[in-house]
Amino acid sequence: MANIKVAESAGFCFGVKIAVDAAVEAGEKLGGAYTDGPIIHNKQVVQFLESLNVKQLQPNQELKEGDTVLIRSHGVPPKEERRLQEAGVKIIDATCPFVKKVHEKVRQLVEEGYYVIIIGEEGHPEVIGILGHLEEAGGKGIVVSNMEELIKKMPKRNKIGVVAQTTQSEDFFREAVGYIAENTEEVKIFNTICDATSLRQEEVKKLAPSVDVMIIIGGKHSGNTKRLAQISKALNPNTYHIEKADELNPDWFKNAENIGVSAGASTPDWIIKEVVEKIKELTNS
Secondary structure, X not given: OOEEEEOOOOOOOHHHHHHXXXXXXXXXXXXXXXXXXXXXXXXXXXXXXXXOOEEEOOOOOOOOOOOEEEEOOOOOOHHHHHHHHHOOOEEEEOOOHHHHHHHHHHHHHHHOOOEEEEEOOOOOHHHHHHHHHHHHOOOOEEEEOOHHHHHHHOXXXXXXXXXXXXXXXXXXXXXXXXXXXXXXXXXXXXXOOOHHHHHHHHHHHHHHHHOOEEEEEOOOOOHHHHHHHHHHHHHOOOEEEEOOHHHOOHHHHOOOOEEEEEEOOOOOHHHHHHHHHHHHHHHHO
């Protein structure tokens, strides 16, 4: 039988747990709620919450006074929160505390006169929220997701402040900060990558080279899961990113003695357990 090693920190992070618990409570105690998009990037969890009448707001959907809206862990721009308040709805704020810290740091940088570079994915809901706080504070900045973008978009400014989307790659953040520091007079850096993200990435860096096959579990649209898969693939070409157990291919495990498993911050424990049990089944047959 193959030896299966599961990364210690795999699964829900602190912020995701807060949001999912709040959504479950809204479904069970309030009879339902709306969320400003998928509460986390995991289809299975979203489907479960829909069974509790916790559903995503549809484009241009009109809210009635007394409706409940849950702000997901990614946070929202201030103007969106004001819109909800003006609509007279009940707001449950499940913004991750680490994301709120990014909002605070962006405002601080603007107050101190820095142009802000956000290391993150343009269009990601967390980054949309960060940009909203940047705009609210009267600041200016850009979003970059790789070195090519940074080099192309790097502004000619004397004072540059740097923050990161909480689920960004530590390696890219360090490389980007080094380039920015070399190309401007004054830099102020806040490493706002959350501890849970850094820990998962470090565990994958240790685990992936030590096993024959590496399985990364999580939503295909989950930024932090995709980064875990990229890190793992660079260290172990036999890396596979799946969302659930029925995607496992028996051919992946032929002659595999050691199998590593990790999962993104939006992957619930029950999916991880299902995957591990399925791997045991496939490697015992």
